[in-house]
Amino acid sequence: MSRWTARWRALPAGAKFRLYTGITYQSAIAAVVVAMTVTARSPWAAAGIVLAGIAAVVAVEARADFAVSSELATHRWVLPVAIATLMGVWLACAVVAGQADDESVLVRARMAGVYVAVLGVFSVVSLIRYKWWILLALSVVTGLVFASSPSTAVAGTVVTFLCGAFVIATTWLTVWGLRVVDEVEHAKEIEAELQVAQERLRFARDLHDVVGRGFSAIAVKSELAVALSRAGNIDRATAEMDEVKALAVESMGQMRELVRGYRGIDLLGEVAGARSLLAAVGCALGVEGDPAAVPPRFHEVAAWVVREGTTNIVEHSAATTATLAFGGSGMSLRNDGPRGIPGQHSGLRGLAERLAAVGASLAVTASSDEFVLEILWEKQ
Incomplete structure (x- = not known):
């Protein structure tokens, strides 16, 4: 404990804020994953959400702005593997939804697919260019793939887009705060x-x-x-x-x-x-x-x-x-x-x-x- 305390005290103010932001951001993803897992109502859906949550945390850790440790951020393969894992879980949910004969299985697959899409927005889409267009396309595709009727397609699209928009806005504010801190540190230098x-x-x-x-x-x-x-x-x-x-x-x-x-x-x-x-x-x-x-x-x-x-x-x-x-x-x-x-x-x-x-x-x-x-x- 004393080693971590000494490390924290040795960091400059800007580095402390960046580390705090990274921990907070990844903790928010973990909290969302826990909430999604509780509401999944299916072991296979919960397992998929947990796997997607781990991939989301790894994807965020691969970003220098939100990395708690600099080890993963130095490896170029980490982010592509995390994105591939998120896409794999989402496609698995889509396959289950497409082959489901039971309405309850379809509902769980749809819910899990939307959750994974939101995690993808949280960890990947919100941190890249053209995020709003990508969110719109992801929302439409998610709504269509997991729909059982036109109304459920619209509902899935709207829910995914609104959740993703909230995540992007929150992430933008976080990144803006980091930029302000960087500018203050640069001004001090x-x-x-x-x-x-x-x-x-x-x-x-x-x-x-x-x-x-x-x-x-x-x-x-x-x-x-x-x-x-x-x-x-x-x-x-x-x-x-x-x-x-x-x-x-x-x-x-x-x-x-x-x-x-x-x-x-x-x-x-x-x-x-x-x-x-x-x-x-x-x-x-x-x-x-x-x-x-x-x-x-x-x-x-x-x-x-x-x-x-x-x-x-x-x-x-x-x-x-x-x-x-x-x-x-x-x-x-x-x-x-x-x-x-x-x-x-x-x-x-x-x-x-x-x-x-x-x-x-x-x-x-x-x-x-x-x-x-x-x-x-x-x-x-």
């Missing part, structure tokens, strides 16, 4: 894949933002140290290389924090770092307003704006002056000497995604003389 993709994009964006500035600063300061060394200013060149070392260590620390998922970013620290980095490339940064005016909700994203904007100035401009302005409803960063086409930098796309996530917007304005990043958010 797609959602999981999208979450993975979004996380990869987030990581790539964070990696660009964190590493980009550090590498830009290292490159700039390394070039400056080389120039100072060639000019004979060894002390200042040494100081610049010490800063390069410190930046490398800081960048490695940021990378570790990023990988662990606990990275932090501070607005005031980014403003100070931007001023230092831009000064190293000969660009004077002026700050207008107070960073404290930025609403707390936007502090982190404002720090990312300063970081990415500073990196863009270093990499994509020959700026000599830049202005960083803060306000309660937004902020901006502008610089002179732009190079390249705005909007093509992956950092700006990542920045726009960050801003959109917190309800802010990014506007980029560029001319031959000036490049402007403007960020707007609602006042808090």
Whole structure:
């Protein structure tokens, strides 16, 4: 018992529903067979119904949608054998009805034939294409074969068709439920894949933002140290290389924090770092307003704006002056000497995604003389 319980708990929700549906469907066939056997009133008719019931259960078990175990569904011969058994029992009932001299034997054969036809609809017809046309043909043939008069032919046809129609409708609803569960499971898989993709994009964006500035600063300061060394200013060149070392260590620390998922970013620290980095490339940064005016909700994203904007100035401009302005409803960063086409930098796309996530917007304005990043958010 514990083995079955453990197996059940290990199944995903969709597989549990499919297994439950298969057990319920086959149990319904078994219940119908029991009810038919009780009302058969003849040992040979009851035996035929039981045999047809077993064939019906096997036919359903051969269908992947209703299989309780996957063993029978893997064998192609199982379904044809089950169908042949159902047809054999039905034909046997037809032969008995055709040769019967006693009205009671004819009634039992007719009843058994209708029962077997309904079991065939339950296990085969309701699960294939053109089910309604096949049901109509089966109902007419059953009514004619087991009829003793026009009235009994009509009655047999109507009874078989109505019972079969109820079975087909019930089966259709069951299959529809299985399809809905499959779609829900598929949607969950797609959602999981999208979450993975979004996380990869987030990581790539964070990696660009964190590493980009550090590498830009290292490159700039390394070039400056080389120039100072060639000019004979060894002390200042040494100081610049010490800063390069410190930046490398800081960048490695940021990378570790990023990988662990606990990275932090501070607005005031980014403003100070931007001023230092831009000064190293000969660009004077002026700050207008107070960073404290930025609403707390936007502090982190404002720090990312300063970081990415500073990196863009270093990499994509020959700026000599830049202005960083803060306000309660937004902020901006502008610089002179732009190079390249705005909007093509992956950092700006990542920045726009960050801003959109917190309800802010990014506007980029560029001319031959000036490049402007403007960020707007609602006042808090």
